[in-house]
Amino acid sequence: MIVCVCKSVSDRTIRSSIAEGVDSFDELQFELGVASCCGKCEESVRDVMLQSGVCASRCGVEHHVQTAPLTFYERKAA
Numbered sequence: 001m002i003v004c005v006c007k008s009v010s011d012r013t014i015r016s017s018i019a020e021g022v023d024s025f026d027e028l029q030f031e032l033g034v035a036s037c038c039g040k041c042e043e044s045v046r047d048v049m050l051q052s053g054v055c056a057s058r059c060g061v062e063h064h065v066q067t068a069p070l071t072f073y074e075r076k077a078a
């Protein structure tokens, strides 16, 4: 599912990058361009990082409280 609408980046792409060794939010932002346009996807990107095993000190969020399922943005047809 698409996490970053602006750059058309899916959770699968983010997980793939993490599996290849990307282990910080800044690196993901540099490699994939996530959260570099409108920025609305930043929290979702960090959640995917956390769920993929990137520790809190690397994803930038110290205390995650999972209160609701991930929110993904859907692209609307024109």
Ligand code: FES
Binding pocket: 003, 004, 005, 006, 007, 034, 035, 036, 037, 038, 039, 040, 041, 042
């Ligand atoms: S949705 Fe990711 S930068 Fe806009």
